[in-house]
Amino acid sequence: MTVYSFYIFDRHAECIYKRRWLPRPASLKSPGGPELGQTMRTGDDDAKLVFGTVFSLRNMVRKLGGEDDNFVSYTTSQYKLHYYETPTNIKFVMLTDIKSPSMRIALQQIYINLFVEYVVKNPLSPVEHPGGLGVNNELFEESLEQFVQTRVLA
Amino acid sequence: MAAPRIACIGVIGKADNPLHIELFPPYSDSMIEFSFLLNSCLDIFDIRQKQTSIDQDLGLLHAIDERLAAYGWLTTTRVKLLIIVDLFGTETAMSAGSAVSGIKEADLKPAFRALQTAYIQLLQNPFYSPDDHAPTSGSTVGSASSCQQVLNPRFIAAVKRVGEAWTPGAIL
Amino acid sequence: MSTQKASRIGEEIWKTRIDKVNAELVTLTYGTIVAQLCQDYDSNYQEVNKQLDKMGYNIGMRLIEDFLAKSGVGRCANFRETADMIAKVGFKIFLNVAPTVTNWTSDNNQFSLIFDDNPLADFVELPDDGRAQDELWFSNILCGVLRGALEMVQMQIEAHFVSDVLRGDDTTEMRVSLVRYIEDEMPPEDD
Numbered sequence: 219m220t221v222y223s224f225y226i227f228d229r230h231a232e233c234i235y236k237r238r239w240l241p242r243p244a245s246l247k248s249p250g251g252p253e254l255g256q257t258m259r260t261g262d263d264d265a266k267l268v269f270g271t272v273f274s275l276r277n278m279v280r281k282l283g284g285e286d287d288n289f290v291s292y293t294t295s296q297y298k299l300h301y302y303e304t305p306t307n308i309k310f311v312m313l314t315d316i317k318s319p320s321m322r323i324a325l326q327q328i329y330i331n332l333f334v335e336y337v338v339k340n341p342l343s344p345v346e347h348p349g350g351l352g353v354n355n356e357l358f359e360e361s362l363e364q365f366v367q368t369r370v371l372a
Numbered sequence: 373m374a375a376p377r378i379a380c381i382g383v384i385g386k387a388d389n390p391l392h393i394e395l396f397p398p399y400s401d402s403m404i405e406f407s408f409l410l411n412s413c414l415d416i417f418d419i420r421q422k423q424t425s426i427d428q429d430l431g432l433l434h435a436i437d438e439r440l441a442a443y444g445w446l447t448t449t450r451v452k453l454l455i456i457v458d459l460f461g462t463e464t465a466m467s468a469g470s471a472v473s474g475i476k477e478a479d480l481k482p483a484f485r486a487l488q489t490a491y492i493q494l495l496q497n498p499f500y501s502p503d504d505h506a507p508t509s510g511s512t513v514g515s516a517s518s519c520q521q522v523l524n525p526r527f528i529a530a531v532k533r534v535g536e537a538w539t540p541g542a543i544l
Numbered sequence: 545m546s547t548q549k550a551s552r553i554g555e556e557i558w559k560t561r562i563d564k565v566n567a568e569l570v571t572l573t574y575g576t577i578v579a580q581l582c583q584d585y586d587s588n589y590q591e592v593n594k595q596l597d598k599m600g601y602n603i604g605m606r607l608i609e610d611f612l613a614k615s616g617v618g619r620c621a622n623f624r625e626t627a628d629m630i631a632k633v634g635f636k637i638f639l640n641v642a643p644t645v646t647n648w649t650s651d652n653n654q655f656s657l658i659f660d661d662n663p664l665a666d667f668v669e670l671p672d673d674g675r676a677q678d679e680l681w682f683s684n685i686l687c688g689v690l691r692g693a694l695e696m697v698q699m700q701i702e703a704h705f706v707s708d709v710l711r712g713d714d715t716t717e718m719r720v721s722l723v724r725y726i727e728d729e730m731p732p733e734d735d
Contacts (some may be wrong), residue, residue: 229696229732269731277728286619305612305619306696307728330613338609345605496568496667498575499582526669 221366222297222313225268226333226353229307233265234347237362268311272301290322302326308333332361336345375461377439377473378483378535383491383522384409389507391451392522396535398459400484406456413442413454421446429484431477443477445484455480479540486544487520490530500524545620547645550628554636555560561614564639571666571713578682582671589679594679600688608693609639619697623722624648626699627655630690630720639663656706659716670710677712681705690720698726 226235227369279289291300295318299317302310310325310333336358337343347353383392395406403526416433430444439460445453457475494500505520522528537544578596585591615633620626627645636642641663647656664683670676681687687703694701700723707713 230729266731273728273731304609305617306608307698308609334609334613338606345602493667496572496575497669498572498579498667499581499669499671523672524669 219318219370220315221318221370222315223264224313224362224366225265225309225311227265227269227272227309227311230346230348231245231269231273232348233262233352235353237359239366241345246320247320268299268313269309270310272299272309276301276303292312300325302329304329318349321369323364328362328365332358332365375494375539376457376459377461377536378455379458380406380410380451380456381531381535382406382413382452382456383487383531384410384452384454386450386520387507388414388452389390389497389505390506390521392528392531394528394531394535404415409440409442409456411434413444414452416442417446417452418443429477429481438448443480443484445488447491451491453484453485453491457486475540481507482542482544483534483538486534487531490527490534493530494524494527497524545625545628547628547632550632550724551636552593553617553636554633554642557615557633557637557642561683567666568578571663574664574685575668578680582676582680587671587673587675589676593679593681593684596684597688599690601688601692604689604694605693607689608712609694611637611654611693616681621623623652623699624655627657628693631657634693654719654721657718657720659718660707661715665708665710665716668710669721681708682710683716687718690718695726697726700724700726 221239223236224239225233228234275289275292278285288303289301291298297313298318300312300314300321300327302322304310308329310329312321312325314321323334327372337353337355338345340355340357343353346358378396380396381392381394382390385391390407390410393403393406393410395401395403399406413433417430420430422432428446428481429450430446433443433444434442435441436456439458441457441459443455445455447453451474457480459475462467495502500522505522563620564697577599578592581592581595582589585595586639611634614637617629617633620629631643631645635657641659641661643657643659647660648654662683668682670680670682681704684705687705690703691701701720703718703720705717706719707715707717709716
């Protein structure tokens with residue numbers, strides 16, 4: 219299994235954390251190759267695109283399936299997007315290869331064991347992460363890295 | 373039956389500052405005499421502390437006369453609890469002949485324990501500030517006027533209760 | 545979800561998933577904070593109430609995540625369910641008390657929490673200055689906690705104490721009113 223990227227969006231629709239692993243799926247690659255400077259901008263755009271997608275999809279799902287319904291993942295020919303949303307409207311998104319099993323539980327675990335433990339419970343870290351600063355937390359990042367590594371090897 | 377009763381309870385702070393003194397009938401009006409007695413007991417505390425490493429329960433400090441005896445208790449934080457016992461008791465105040473010869477030191481343990489519990493409860497109230505009751509550094513140690521006595525009604529009631537309820541062997 | 549079920553969930557989480565801490569430590573810590581605030585604000589108790597509420601708000605915003613992570617419960621179907629969840633699960637797992645939910649208004653938007661037992665206020669006697677008894681809400685931090693926590697799950701509420709045994713009242717009662725459900729925020733428009 220390959221994990222391409224991972225995003226967290228807060229309740230203000232802001233991307234508070236993103237992490238990408240190579241190789242990225244072709245469809246999300248910027249045309250013209252990985253030039254310096256270009257990659258950063260593309261990363262931001264990716265996050266916006268991902269948010270727009272999951273936001274619309276989630277609203278559509280709720281309209282069709284009722285308030286409690288939510289989508290778990292969708293698959294394209296290139297990648298699979300996994301989605302988990304907490305009741306506090308924090309959205310966890312992970313992009314993997316299409317053969318990957320459901321990562322819903324994994325995303326939930328990231329929320330419970332990593333995000334809540336290291337980010338929320340750190341009294342010195344702000345409650346909200348406005349202004350694009352995002353989650354800047356070594357423990358969280360290291361643990362996430364480790365978590366994803368074990369998944370990839372599994 | 374002559375039952376020994378508590379005549380006076382003194383709670384004295386670390387710096388020998390009186391935190392609370394409660395008198396019980398028939399001694400309710402003898403504040404000056406008992407202040408004097410308590411003061412003299414504090415000297416015994418000092419002497420005992422110098423002599424040996426002592427237990428919390430100091431037992432009998434001083435038999436003042438055939439009627440009154442002072443017992444002491446020292447907390448690890450150096451708060452002194454003093455109980456002056458009237459060996460004749462109130463009912464038999466007129467008939468000295470029937471007085472019991474004495475009481476066992478262990479008899480006062482429950483009273484001291486109850487006082488200590490009351491003191492701990494006093495400290496647990498976040499609005500009670502122990503520093504307000506300690507003498508300011510400039511003033512002479514033990515001068516009662518420089519520091520405030522405890523006014524907390526719950527603490528005072530608890531002390532009163534101990535003083536009124538205690539008899540040898542009573543459960544407090 | 546019924547009140548009984550909420551109670552069971554609360555009980556279960558309390559037993560299995562909560563790290564316990566010495567109660568005196570919590571009580572003394574909180575008491576010291578309140579006493580210090582009273583001192584810092586020169587016994588301006590309105591201001592102390594406000595500060596406590598603010599501190600609670602910040603705690604609530606974090607605590608809700610821990611609550612959700614530990615309980616694994618989803619969104620409540622209505623405000624009545626929310627009330628049970630607060631009383632029987634929230635208060636249970638964080639303070640090991642389960643206040644009674646009562647005094648609903650007919651529109652189901654306002655209720656009271658009656659606290660039989662309040663671990664924050666053990667040992668406390670309000671200052672004897674003739675004003676604290678009328679002005680200070682000692683446990684006001686709890687109002688803020690609820691406000692912060694519920695805001696994170698899209699409910700704007702208003703909470704305040706209406707009585708407190710510390711003041712000599714018969715009960716300790718907090719009134720909670722739902723102001724509105726908060727809509728999802730949209731991402732800012734691109735220029």
